[in-house]
Amino acid sequence: xxxxxxxPFAIPLVLVTLVILCHFTYGMRTFDDAFITYRYAxxxxxGLGFVYNTGDKVLGTSTPLFTLFLAGAGKFINPSVFPQLSxxxxxxxxxxxxxxLFRISNRIxxxxxxxxxxxxxxIFQPVRLDVVSGGMETxxxxxLLLLMYHDFVLREMKWTSAFWAGLAxxxxxxxxxxxxxxxxxxxxxxxxxxLxxxxLFxxxxxxxxxxxxxxxxxxxxxxxxxxxITYRNPAGHALLFLGTFYATGTLNxxxxxLWIAFGFITGISGITYGSLKLSKLKPLMTxxxxxxxxxxxxxxxxxxxxxxxxYYLPLMPIGILSLTAAWLSTNYTRAWNWLxxxxxxxxxxxIPMIINHFYPSWxxxxxREAVYWEACxxxxxxxxxxxxxxxxxxxxxxxxxxxxxxxxxIGLVSPEALPYQQALSPNQWISPDLIRDFQxxxxxxxxxxxxxTVKTSxxxxxxxxxxxxxxxxxxxxxxxxxxxxxxxxxxMGFLAPGIKTSREYHPGQIGSISKDE
Numbered sequence: 001x002x003x004x005x006x007x008p009f010a011i012p013l014v015l016v017t018l019v020i021l022c023h024f025t026y027g028m029r030t031f032d033d034a035f036i037t038y039r040y041a042x043x044x045x046x047g048l049g050f051v052y053n054t055g056d057k058v059l060g061t062s063t064p065l066f067t068l069f070l071a072g073a074g075k076f077i078n079p080s081v082f083p084q085l086s087x088x089x090x091x092x093x094x095x096x097x098x099x100x101l102f103r104i105s106n107r108i109x110x111x112x113x114x115x116x117x118x119x120x121x122x123i124f125q126p127v128r129l130d131v132v133s134g135g136m137e138t139x140x141x142x143x144l145l146l147l148m149y150h151d152f153v154l155r156e157m158k159w160t161s162a163f164w165a166g167l168a169x170x171x172x173x174x175x176x177x178x179x180x181x182x183x184x185x186x187x188x189x190x191x192x193x194x195l196x197x198x199x200l201f202x203x204x205x206x207x208x209x210x211x212x213x214x215x216x217x218x219x220x221x222x223x224x225x226x227x228x229i230t231y232r233n234p235a236g237h238a239l240l241f242l243g244t245f246y247a248t249g250t251l252n253x254x255x256x257x258l259w260i261a262f263g264f265i266t267g268i269s270g271i272t273y274g275s276l277k278l279s280k281l282k283p284l285m286t287x288x289x290x291x292x293x294x295x296x297x298x299x300x301x302x303x304x305x306x307x308x309x310x311y312y313l314p315l316m317p318i319g320i321l322s323l324t325a326a327w328l329s330t331n332y333t334r335a336w337n338w339l340x341x342x343x344x345x346x347x348x349x350x351i352p353m354i355i356n357h358f359y360p361s362w363x364x365x366x367x368r369e370a371v372y373w374e375a376c377x378x379x380x381x382x383x384x385x386x387x388x389x390x391x392x393x394x395x396x397x398x399x400x401x402x403x404x405x406x407x408x409x410i411g412l413v414s415p416e417a418l419p420y421q422q423a424l425s426p427n428q429w430i431s432p433d434l435i436r437d438f439q440x441x442x443x444x445x446x447x448x449x450x451x452x453t454v455k456t457s458x459x460x461x462x463x464x465x466x467x468x469x470x471x472x473x474x475x476x477x478x479x480x481x482x483x484x485x486x487x488x489x490x491x492m493g494f495l496a497p498g499i500k501t502s503r504e505y506h507p508g509q510i511g512s513i514s515k516d517e
Contacts (some may be wrong), residue, residue, distance in 0.1 A: 004162055005142060011102060011112060012102060013100055015095070015123065016098065018123050019094050019098050020091065021092065022129060023090075023133060026129055027086065028135070029133045030087070030133075030135040030311075031366070031369070031397050032327070032368065032369050032394070032395030033136065034083070034086065034136050035062060035394050035395035035396050036061055037061045037067050037411070038070065038083065038086075039062070040052055041082060042074060044068070044071035045066070045072075045073075045074025045079050046074075052413040052474055053406060056413070057215055057216050058216065058222050058413050059216045059218075059221045059222050060195045061387065062172060062221045062224070063141075063171050064208060065170035065171050066137035069085070070085070073426075074142075080269070083135055084499065085273075087133070087135055090132050092126075093139040093140055094123075094132050094139050096143060098123055099119075100118060101119045101122055101146065101317050101477040102115045102118070102119040102146070104146070104149070104317075104321075104322065105118040105324075106178075108285075110257060114324070118324055121348040122129075122316055125348075125349055126247075126317055126349070126352050126353050127250065127251070127309050127312055128316060130309055131310045136173055137172065138313045141172050141175065142317075143411060144165075144168035144192050145168055145175065146317065147164040148178070149288045152287060153273075153282060153287070154346065155422065156508075157186055157189060159193070159196065159200065162180055162201045165179040165201055166200065166203075167204065167505075169201075170204070170208055170219070171459055173220060173221070177294055177295050178295075181196065181287040183198060184287070186287075188422065207508045217286070225411075225415075225418070226410055226411035226415075227409065228304075229423075230421050231304065232426040233304070233305060235303070236343075238299045238302065238304060238305075240253050240308045241253060241307060242300060243260060244260055245315075246263075246271075246292075246296070247259075247262075247263030247265050249261045249267075249348070249351060249355075250266040250352045250355045250356055251307060251309060252355055254359060270322065271319060271322040271323060272293075274323055274324065274327075275293075275322050277326065278325045281325075288318055289322065291318060292315050292319060292322075295315065317447045320348060323344070324344065327341075327344045328340070328491075360405055365397070367472050368393070368472070368474060371481050372393065372395075372396035372397055373400065374470065375444055375481055377400075377470075378397065378467075379467075380401060382451050383441075384403070385404055386403070387403070387404050387405065387441045387442070388406075388407050388438060389401055389405070389407065389442045389444060390408075390409060390430070390438070390443045390444070391443070392410055392445050392446075394408045394410075397444055404442075404450055409421065409430045409431070410429070416438075424452065428452040429450075429452065430453050432453050432456060432459045432460075434458030436463075441485070442484065443464065444485070446479050447479060447480040458495045462482040464485060464487060466483070467483050469481065469482045
């Protein structure tokens with residue numbers, strides 16, 4: 001142990017090796033949402049502009065800087081390898097994050113071995129592993145937040161904190177929740193430097209905001225409006241997911257409520273107590289320590305859809321630091337201290353690992369994405385330039401069907417769908433009027449998306465035929481992915497001739513949905 005601590009590059013090298021081994025063992029498992037950004041980047045690199053559908057200037061990605069980075073890379077490499085590039089990029093970024101977290105922890109606690117354990121606990125978090133393998137912008141977002149906190153806390157309010165905060169905003173606008181406490185603490189410490197920092201922050205984000213206003217017609221991504229309309233969640237939805245994560249390190253809210261309540265009280269108490277200890281040790285840490293509590297408060301009130309695992313990665317480093325400070329707050333003998341440290345760093349990754357093994361809360365194998373690829377290959381040879389394909393999950397489908405115009409009933413990239421979405425009740429996804437008015441050549445959707453459409457309208461039965469379907473199991477529930485093709489009013493009916501299905505077909509039924517239910 002002493003030999004390792006005397007060699008400044010030994011522990012970082014071990015941490016980098018751990019990250020590489022973890023991610024190459026886990027493999028590339030790209031999220032459907034990541035392909036939305038990839039399609040934007042491909043269109044930019046191909047000279048079509050910052051668009052998802054050719055000619056439609058709609059900002060349907062919340063990460064413009066990451067999109068532009070990929071688009072720039074597309075000038076030197078084939079855009080078709082964007083998923084592989086993102087995986088390798090995230091691997092390198094996470095290796096840097098692990099080393100940076102080690103450096104921060106070492107500066108805070110003054111113990112390199114303890115800092116290595118903190119970084120290792122972060123590396124082995126199952127949600128972190130899943131998110132980083134998914135090809136999203138989140139690892140880069142976390143890098144910028146860590147750099148912001150590093151320069152603010154450990155470099156005594158260095159001006160570069162504002163620089164990193166500005167870049168973080170261009171990766172994800174919700175970074176304001178993380179940077180706002182920094183500027184508040186800065187203001188009360190040194191108003192003049194704070195105003196200069198705010199000016200730098202504004203100088204970084206203003207060019208993009210002006211471009212967005214002139215090019216897209218608004219400042220913020222269309223996704224914010226679309227999600228607020230579509231995901232009308234019941235009261236307490238976000239609180240349930242956030243509470244589950246703070247309690248268990250997972251998103252599995254199906255666990256017994258008593259377990260979640262106990263874990264939540266323990267987790268919040270530990271984070272709060274540890275935060276008080278750290279703020280006394282380094283007062284500037286207050287800006288960082290405020291982040292998880294402020295995030296919890298704002299998201300609980302706003303109540304957005306919080307089932308996406310990438311929302312939680314930025315909370316992990318400060319959560320681990322706070323729990324460590326709380327756990328080690330009382331002095332014992334050296335042997336007992338190291339025993340407690342061993343228990344803590346076995347529990348931090350161990351509890352979510354066990355829960356995820358026995359009660360998986362997310363499609364870790366990306367079965368949905370895999371069956372979307374299968375569906376895409378089924379119709380890709382028949383897609384003509386400009387054909388409209390309606391798909392509520394637009395990632396893989398939009399990336400694969402490069403020539404198609406994607407009609408998104410959720411409204412992320414199709415604002416014309418939002419008036420139809422507003423007329424629907426919660427948990428109704430596709431309006432029959434949207435299909436009737438736009439008449440897409442194909443509809444690719446799971447059966448639960450079409451439930452309302454089938455039960456309230458004959459638009460599918462009259463105008464579409466089922467040409468392909470596949471049944472898969474998602475979180476122990478059987479779901480059907482369907483491809484419907486538009487036909488003439490005098491066409492051959494709802495079921496295509498010769499299609500082989502896994503169950504007997506009845507008029508008015510697709511997948512597991514029937515009008516009679």
